[in-house]
Amino acid sequence: MSNTNATGARSESVRLMNQSVVLRAVHLAGEQSRSALVPATDLTRGAVGTIVGDLVGLGLLEEERAMSDGSPGRPSTLVRPSGRAVVIAFDLRVETIAVGVFTLGGRRLAGTRISRDHDRGPEHTVDELAVIARGLLELLPADTVVHGVGAAIAGLVRHDDQLVVSGPNLGWRDVPLGDLLRDRLGPDIHVAVGNDADLGALAESRRGAAVGLDDLVYISGEVGIGGGMIVGGRPLIGSAGCSGEVGHIPVNPIGIDCNCGSIGCWETEAGDHALFRRVGRPDVVGSAAIEAIVRDAIAGDRKVLAAIDEQARWIAFGLAGIINVFDPDMVVLGGSLARLHPHIAATLDRELDRRVFDVIRSRVRVVPSALGIDSMLIGAAEWAWDRVLTEPAHAANGVAVPKIVRRIA
Amino acid sequence: MSNTNATGARSESVRLMNQSVVLRAVHLAGEQSRSALVPATDLTRGAVGTIVGDLVGLGLLEEERAMSDGSPGRPSTLVRPSGRAVVIAFDLRVETIAVGVFTLGGRRLAGTRISRDHDRGPEHTVDELAVIARGLLELLPADTVVHGVGAAIAGLVRHDDQLVVSGPNLGWRDVPLGDLLRDRLGPDIHVAVGNDADLGALAESRRGAAVGLDDLVYISGEVGIGGGMIVGGRPLIGSAGCSGEVGHIPVNPIGIDCNCGSIGCWETEAGDHALFRRVGRPDVVGSAAIEAIVRDAIAGDRKVLAAIDEQARWIAFGLAGIINVFDPDMVVLGGSLARLHPHIAATLDRELDRRVFDVIRSRVRVVPSALGIDSMLIGAAEWAWDRVLTEPAHAANGVAVPKIVRRIA
Numbered sequence: 049m050s051n052t053n054a055t056g057a058r059s060e061s062v063r064l065m066n067q068s069v070v071l072r073a074v075h076l077a078g079e080q081s082r083s084a085l086v087p088a089t090d091l092t093r094g095a096v097g098t099i100v101g102d103l104v105g106l107g108l109l110e111e112e113r114a115m116s117d118g119s120p121g122r123p124s125t126l127v128r129p130s131g132r133a134v135v136i137a138f139d140l141r142v143e144t145i146a147v148g149v150f151t152l153g154g155r156r157l158a159g160t161r162i163s164r165d166h167d168r169g170p171e172h173t174v175d176e177l178a179v180i181a182r183g184l185l186e187l188l189p190a191d192t193v194v195h196g197v198g199a200a201i202a203g204l205v206r207h208d209d210q211l212v213v214s215g216p217n218l219g220w221r222d223v224p225l226g227d228l229l230r231d232r233l234g235p236d237i238h239v240a241v242g243n244d245a246d247l248g249a250l251a252e253s254r255r256g257a258a259v260g261l262d263d264l265v266y267i268s269g270e271v272g273i274g275g276g277m278i279v280g281g282r283p284l285i286g287s288a289g290c291s292g293e294v295g296h297i298p299v300n301p302i303g304i305d306c307n308c309g310s311i312g313c314w315e316t317e318a319g320d321h322a323l324f325r326r327v328g329r330p331d332v333v334g335s336a337a338i339e340a341i342v343r344d345a346i347a348g349d350r351k352v353l354a355a356i357d358e359q360a361r362w363i364a365f366g367l368a369g370i371i372n373v374f375d376p377d378m379v380v381l382g383g384s385l386a387r388l389h390p391h392i393a394a395t396l397d398r399e400l401d402r403r404v405f406d407v408i409r410s411r412v413r414v415v416p417s418a419l420g421i422d423s424m425l426i427g428a429a430e431w432a433w434d435r436v437l438t439e440p441a442h443a444a445n446g447v448a449v450p451k452i453v454r455r456i457a
Numbered sequence: 458m459s460n461t462n463a464t465g466a467r468s469e470s471v472r473l474m475n476q477s478v479v480l481r482a483v484h485l486a487g488e489q490s491r492s493a494l495v496p497a498t499d500l501t502r503g504a505v506g507t508i509v510g511d512l513v514g515l516g517l518l519e520e521e522r523a524m525s526d527g528s529p530g531r532p533s534t535l536v537r538p539s540g541r542a543v544v545i546a547f548d549l550r551v552e553t554i555a556v557g558v559f560t561l562g563g564r565r566l567a568g569t570r571i572s573r574d575h576d577r578g579p580e581h582t583v584d585e586l587a588v589i590a591r592g593l594l595e596l597l598p599a600d601t602v603v604h605g606v607g608a609a610i611a612g613l614v615r616h617d618d619q620l621v622v623s624g625p626n627l628g629w630r631d632v633p634l635g636d637l638l639r640d641r642l643g644p645d646i647h648v649a650v651g652n653d654a655d656l657g658a659l660a661e662s663r664r665g666a667a668v669g670l671d672d673l674v675y676i677s678g679e680v681g682i683g684g685g686m687i688v689g690g691r692p693l694i695g696s697a698g699c700s701g702e703v704g705h706i707p708v709n710p711i712g713i714d715c716n717c718g719s720i721g722c723w724e725t726e727a728g729d730h731a732l733f734r735r736v737g738r739p740d741v742v743g744s745a746a747i748e749a750i751v752r753d754a755i756a757g758d759r760k761v762l763a764a765i766d767e768q769a770r771w772i773a774f775g776l777a778g779i780i781n782v783f784d785p786d787m788v789v790l791g792g793s794l795a796r797l798h799p800h801i802a803a804t805l806d807r808e809l810d811r812r813v814f815d816v817i818r819s820r821v822r823v824v825p826s827a828l829g830i831d832s833m834l835i836g837a838a839e840w841a842w843d844r845v846l847t848e849p850a851h852a853a854n855g856v857a858v859p860k861i862v863r864r865i866a
Contacts (some may be wrong), residue, residue, distance in 0.1 A: 055478065055498055055499035055500075056474070056475040056478040056479070056498045056499055056500040056504065056508075057466060057471050057474055057475060058499070058500065058501060058504070062466050062471055065465070065466055066465040066466060069464065069465040070465070089464055089465045090464035090465055090467070091464075091465035091467065092467065095465065095467070099465075204814060204816055204817075206816060213814075213815075213816040214814065214815075214816065261696075262696070263694075263695060263696040275782065279688055279693055279694075280691060280693070280694060282689060282691075284688055284689070284783070285672075285688075285689060285784075286672060286688075286783060286784025286785070286817070287670075287671070287672040287784050287785055287786040287820050287821070288784050288816050288817060288820050289784070290784045290814065290816055290817050291782060291783055291784040292782060292784075293781040293782060293784075293814060293817070294781070294782055296777075296778070296781045296812070296813075296814065297706075297777075297778030297781060297782065298708065298774050298775075298777050298778050298812055299707065299708070299710070299778075300710060301708070301709060301774065308814065309811065310777070310811055310812040310813075311811075311812075314778075365707050365710065366707075368705075368706075368707050368719070369705070369706030369707050369708075369723075369778070370782070372702040372703070372705045372706060373684065373700060373701060373702060373703055373706065373779070373782070374693070374695060374700055375694075375695025375696050375697050375698070375699045375700040375701075375702075376695070376696055377696040402718065402719055402720075403705075403707055403719040403720075404705075405613060405622075405623065405699065405702060405705065405717065406622075406623075407613055407615060407622040407623065407697050407699055408613075408695070408697055408699050408702070411696050411697050412696070
């Protein structure tokens with residue numbers, strides 16, 4: 049169905065393609081026998097053996113001769129991601145920043161999350177991230193190789209040059225985050241910056257609530273509302289790399305001013321601030337304030353319950369349009385929307401029943417995030433791995449941990 | 458980036474893949490020299506020769522030894538779509554039905570459009586289509602082979618079984634259009650049914666305003682408003698095959714009832730009926746009424762100009778959200794939106810400037826359809842070709858024209 053200029057496969061490129069297919073299979077499904085890779089990849093037993101050999105040689109996979117289980121025939125060889133091949137993941141959000149080190153297959157070797165210093169600029173934040181990363185990397189064996197750095201950020205990221213064009217809730221504008229990270233961590237390192245909600249969607253589709261689903265909408269509520277979509281098994285990117293700005297779908301013709309310069313955007317009616325306004329606490333911020341509202345709702349506070357119900361109707365109002373447009377298998381709610389989910393689910397269901405076409409409504413499940421606060425960090429790791437997953441030969445361009453540690457120090 | 462289980466390429470499947478790549482290149486770019494196919498497909502000269510031979514053998518392409526142009530070296534061979542390999546395309550809409558016969562490469566051999574009889578049911582409509590198709594097929598050489606039938610319909614089409622789940626403006630519900638067409642044209646014939654706006658998007662991206670663009674939103678206004686999207690070079694399908702229902706994005710919390718059962722949908726504010734209501738002609742319908750409004754606008758009728766301006770603001774209100782979500786290269790306006798475009802463009806631009814993020818706004822062009830009333834018919838032909846384009850060996854399953862003509866008679 050593609051309109052883009054597909055190119056043919058010369059026989060010499062088939063081996064490279066098959067390396068990607070095998071690596072992806074182990075990355076997504078984890079340790080498995082070499083025999084299991086035959087049906088999983090539709091390659092012959094011989095081709096699997098050759099390709100696994102390539103990937104072991106590149107330092108990406110490990111093999112182990114399995115014990116015989118007593119059944120006849122040769123014992124099969126186990127294939128698993130190498131523990132020495134890692135990526136560094138960063139998650140930059142309004143309230144916190146987080147760092148993690150992940151192997152292929154999604155195993156987290158180390159990680160931490162701290163509060164973000166609101167008053168300092170991007171350079172300071174990147175410094176903080178680098179110092180935390182150094183601390184984590186120092187704990188790893190010296191022969192560990194970093195194959196990339198992924199960063200999730202609450203802002204619009206231009207695909208071409210990884211410029212954070214706009215992060216209104218961070219107060220960032222035209223920040224060259226990709227360049228800042230390369231300056232700090234080393235010019236040889238592969239850096240992949242992505243919008244936080246886009247990477248949340250990627251994480252939920254590979255490691256979370258939506259594993260195996262091809263059509264997914266991930267909506268994350270916080271100060272703003274972000275969206276990431278997986279369509280036909282692939283992330284929706286957009287022409288500038290800025291798709292998924294669901295928070296700025298106009299929903300209220302007589303609404304209030306939005307940070308973005310427009311009026312009546314979805315996030316002005318369904319974001320955290322709208323809830324704070326509705327419960328009569330316009331000056332609070334952050335997840336602690338959401339927790340307080342949830343506690344009051346559980347205690348039966350009428351004003352809070354009414355506010356949550358109105359909030360739920362506005363959430364449904366925007367979400368119904370998104371569902372009618374994408375016809376997804378699943379909507380995953382993250383951030384404060386996940387926290388509120390038990391308290392808004394009934395109203396949400398009723399409003400979606402009314403506003404979404406039956407054939408679409410009957411298929412879509414609306415669920416809270418399975419990865420919680422870590423979905424974007426995990427998505428950043430997946431995004432960092434993407435270059436090697438697509439072309440495993442790039443493993444030759446990995447950077448040894450001691451070199452990065454020295455650079456940061 | 459795919460999460461779906463990619464499978465490896467065994468060497469015996471590489472030739473089949475390359476057949477698809479070469480056929481698609483000729484289909485999209487038309488007649489060209491065999492030498493030009495080498496860079497276009499990234500295959501070797503030898504491989505191109507072999508694959509073109511396969512496709513000539515399948516009856517899909519023709520070769521012709523070109524005259525030497527006087528330059529040194531062997532004259533190159535021209536490759537072009539065969540005129541004997543065709544698909545039949547149908548376009549079923551509220552006011553009209555159309556039939557066309559198209560070769561690979563998009564050449565229309567024959568076609569006609571007539572008014573639709575509103576009072577008769579789906580079986581009658583399918584009968585009419587079949588009789589028109591017979592008339593067109595009878596004009597073709599007897600050795601012409603039909604490789605598929607494509608049908609565009611103003612309704613929600615379930616992907617699995619080509620059931621028209623809902624066509625509110627046609628008055629259709631749960632119509633097995635795929636089965637009806639096979640019953641009438643023959644059980645062996647490949648039938649592909651699609652939503653009209655989805656197929657309009659496909660047509661504009663292959664033959665119309667958006668050739669070569671990977672991220673396209675097509676919006677068609679008529680009684681309802683339909684949408685079709687191309688994302689990353691591929692059509693957005695959705696889990697049920699029902700994506701793109703942009704007409705049912707909620708936009709007005711205090712809006713009016715919609716045919717779909719919801720309230721305040723975009724098409725209740727930005728569809729043709731809303732315009733007829735705003736100019737004070739609530740009882741008119743159809744494209745003639747739109748023409749009358751355009752004439753009055755050109756004549757300077759103040760009430761009409763004010764109504765069109767309000768309409769433009771509502772069109773922009775919904776469109777801004779769609780653009781913020783998809784970040785497309787281009788929005789193509791079809792149907793009555795194309796007709797109104799010169800009269801709404803200024804207001805539309807101003808409102809989009811205000812409501813769309815700068816980085817997204819600066820890239821997206823909003824243009825009227827280049828294919829006009831035929832975009833959906835052309836999209837139906839493209840959709841019908843898709844099976845053979847993906848797997849050219851299916852050409853062996855084509856049905857000879859005389860067999861279809863006898864069946865319909």
